[in-house]
Amino acid sequence: MLDGIISNELAAIFSQLSVGLLTTVEIFILTLVLSLPLGLLVAFGRMSNNKLLRWSMKIYISIMRGTPLMLQLMMVYFGPYYIFGMSITSEYRFYAVIIGFVLNYAAYFAEIYRGGIESMPSGQYEAAQVLGFSKFQTFFRIIFPQVMKRILPSITNEVITLVKDTSLAMVISVGEMFTAARALASSQVSVLPFVVAGAFYYIMNYVVAWIMEGFEKRMNYYK
Amino acid sequence: MNLLEIKNISKAFGDNEVLKDISMTVAQGQVVGIIGPSGSGKSTLLRCATLLETIDSGAIYYKREPMVENNASGQAVYANSSQLKRIRSYFGLVFQNFNLFPHFSVLRNITEAPIHVGKQTREQAKENAMRLLEQMGLADKADAYPYQLSGGQQQRVSIARALALNPDILFFDEPTSALDPELTGEILTVIRELASKHMTMVIVTHEMSFARDVADYILFMDRGVVVEQGNAVDLVSNPQHERTKLFLKRFDNR
Numbered sequence: 001m002l003d004g005i006i007s008n009e010l011a012a013i014f015s016q017l018s019v020g021l022l023t024t025v026e027i028f029i030l031t032l033v034l035s036l037p038l039g040l041l042v043a044f045g046r047m048s049n050n051k052l053l054r055w056s057m058k059i060y061i062s063i064m065r066g067t068p069l070m071l072q073l074m075m076v077y078f079g080p081y082y083i084f085g086m087s088i089t090s091e092y093r094f095y096a097v098i099i100g101f102v103l104n105y106a107a108y109f110a111e112i113y114r115g116g117i118e119s120m121p122s123g124q125y126e127a128a129q130v131l132g133f134s135k136f137q138t139f140f141r142i143i144f145p146q147v148m149k150r151i152l153p154s155i156t157n158e159v160i161t162l163v164k165d166t167s168l169a170m171v172i173s174v175g176e177m178f179t180a181a182r183a184l185a186s187s188q189v190s191v192l193p194f195v196v197a198g199a200f201y202y203i204m205n206y207v208v209a210w211i212m213e214g215f216e217k218r219m220n221y222y223k
Numbered sequence: 224m225n226l227l228e229i230k231n232i233s234k235a236f237g238d239n240e241v242l243k244d245i246s247m248t249v250a251q252g253q254v255v256g257i258i259g260p261s262g263s264g265k266s267t268l269l270r271c272a273t274l275l276e277t278i279d280s281g282a283i284y285y286k287r288e289p290m291v292e293n294n295a296s297g298q299a300v301y302a303n304s305s306q307l308k309r310i311r312s313y314f315g316l317v318f319q320n321f322n323l324f325p326h327f328s329v330l331r332n333i334t335e336a337p338i339h340v341g342k343q344t345r346e347q348a349k350e351n352a353m354r355l356l357e358q359m360g361l362a363d364k365a366d367a368y369p370y371q372l373s374g375g376q377q378q379r380v381s382i383a384r385a386l387a388l389n390p391d392i393l394f395f396d397e398p399t400s401a402l403d404p405e406l407t408g409e410i411l412t413v414i415r416e417l418a419s420k421h422m423t424m425v426i427v428t429h430e431m432s433f434a435r436d437v438a439d440y441i442l443f444m445d446r447g448v449v450v451e452q453g454n455a456v457d458l459v460s461n462p463q464h465e466r467t468k469l470f471l472k473r474f475d476n477r
Contacts, residue, residue: 126275127322131388132311132340141335145326222325223370 013184013193020180021200023094027166027176028204031101032159038102039109046114057110064107070168073100077172097169105162112154116147149219156212163205177201224251224286226313226392226423227272232281232299234264234271241267242278243447249392252421256438256455258429260470263444265427269396272425273316274307285313286391312341315385319397321377323369323384329356330365333384341388348387355383359413375406379413393417395426399433411437431474435459443467 045057064072077096080086120143128138167178181197184190227249234242241264249255257265270276272283274290278299282292290310291301301307323332333352337343343351356362359379369377378398385393395414399407407430414437417424428434434441435455442452443464451464462468 121322123318123320123322124324127318127324129275130273130311130314130316131336131384132308133336137339141339142324149326222368 009188009190009192010196012188013196016180016184017177017193017196017200020175020177023169023174023176024166024178024204027097027101027169027174028163030098031105031162031166034098034102035105035109038106040113042106042110043113043117046110047117061107061110064104065111069100069104069165070171072104073097073168073172076100076103093172093174096172097174101162101165105158108158109155112151112158113147115154116151117143119150120146149222152212152216152219156209156216159208159212160205163208164201167201225249225284226251226286227425228282228284228287229268229272230282230284232268232271232278232283234267234276234278241447242271245281245444245447245449247442247449247452249423249425251391252423253440254418254423254438255425256434256441257425257427257444258431258434258441258470259444259450261429262446264447265444266396268444269316269394269425269427273314273394274311275316277301285310312388313391315388315390315393317378317382317385317393317395317398319400321369321374321381321401323377323381325369327368328365329361329367329369329372329380332369332380333387336384337387352383352387355386356380358416359383373406374402375409378402378410382410382413382417392423392425395424395428397427397429399428399430407433431459431471443470445470 042057042061045053046061048054048057073096076099077088077093080092081088124142124146125138128142133142166176169176170179170182173179177197177200181193184193225248227247229245229247231244231246232242233240233244245264245268247255257268259265267276271278278291280293280297280299282299283290288306288310289302290307291299294300302310324335327335330349330352333355334345334348337348337351338345341348353362353365356365359382361376361379361383364372364376364380369380372380378401382393382398398414399410402410411433414424414426414433418437426434426438438455440452441455441458443450443458443462443466445466451458451462451467458467459471462471
């Protein structure tokens with residue numbers, strides 16, 4: 001009898017959390033796909049010889065790193081209404097989450113890229129230059145592949161943090177997994193939904209770590 | 224014909240004048256050694272000739288084409304980028320620290336530029352690279368990565384990489400300084416072999432015996448000026464200038 005209740009309860013938790021899980025995965029993938037390239041552009045701006053560009057990127061990175069992500073999400077979501085009086089549609093919720101996450105993560109990725117790029121010995125650039133490679137070729141054929149190997153562990157850290165950060169989407173009522181878990185916990189008066197959600201996050205990160213380790217191994221063919 | 228002509232070049236880093244009114248020429252097939260104590264400006268001279276540093280005044284010509292010339296007010300003005308690109312194809316440079324690309328195999332280190340800069344086909348580039356590796360005694364290392372090779376082997380790969388673009392003139396910046404003494408021999412052998420094939424070379428070194436044995440002509444530099452220059456054997460056995468004598472004496476005592 002009790003077994004039945006618990007398994008029923010678990011089944012309900014799994015089914016409702018899976019819906020939220022889908023949103024969580026969506027936020028995760030979209031953020032990565034957009035912020036990884038954007039971060040590279042920001043890093044270029046940050047290292048640019050153009051003073052205006054360099055300083056604006058510096059300030060942007062500083063704000064993104066210096067304020068809570070939760071607050072940034074709220075600014076992106078409520079900002080258009082409070083500042084410009086625009087009406088906010090319910091679809092905008094999801095876009096706001098993606099915009100907020102991408103802006104935040106691009107800043108962190110930019111600093112990681114910059115660290116990696118600046119750690120490259122000048123001899124690599126000089127060798128490429130003497131051999132006649134263009135700047136574009138030098139970067140994408142010679143420099144960037146080596147930078148990726150150097151920064152992969154730091155990228156992995158950020159990606160793992162992102163999995164957990166997706167739960168912040170709750171603050172603007174995007175129904176991701178954590179939102180679902182909290183709703184279930186209060187309706188069932190149980191911590192079980194939180195435990196299950198925790199397990200889901202853990203498994204996701206286990207998979208992420210496993211995939212990233214695979215990338216690292218693939219780049220271990222040289223030193 | 225003079226492949227390289229350097230006329231009255233000067234270069235300063237801030238207040239520090241590293242090159243003072245230096246002139247030199249390199250003829251087709253000539254092997255020129257540049258010697259001198261550290262800080263004499265010999266490496267800077269090489270870096271200016273290979274576009275890794277810019278000069279403040281003076282002129283540099285490759286095959287009579289101007290790479291850089293003085294304007295009316297005596298400041299060095301460089302040729303436009305398409306001219307520089309062509310001029311860059313006239314020379315190759317071998318670095319002290321090899322600067323091989325660690326993420327590429329030995330073969331790809333050599334073929335990457337010919338394919339993507341020289342517009343050779345993959346087959347041509349590979350065939351050419353294998354021939355060069357054969358010449359360097361490294362044919363069996365084509366699929367190895369730089370970290371798997373000794374310093375001497377890495378330096379030979381970097382020589383092959385430079386030769387793969389068929390330069391008219393090859394520069395060496397202290398090619399043996401980063402190597403254990405017992406490994407320098409293999410580089411000397413390669414350079415001698417190239418000299419016997421009439422490759423035009425400019426070699427910056429403080430390995431005196433090496434300069435004397437392989438170079439036809441030697442410049443002795445100190446504190447940014449060419450103190451003395453001349454036929455290699457004469458300069459080493461019968462130096463005229465006090466500073467040259469002093470430098471060579473130190474070398475004899477070693």
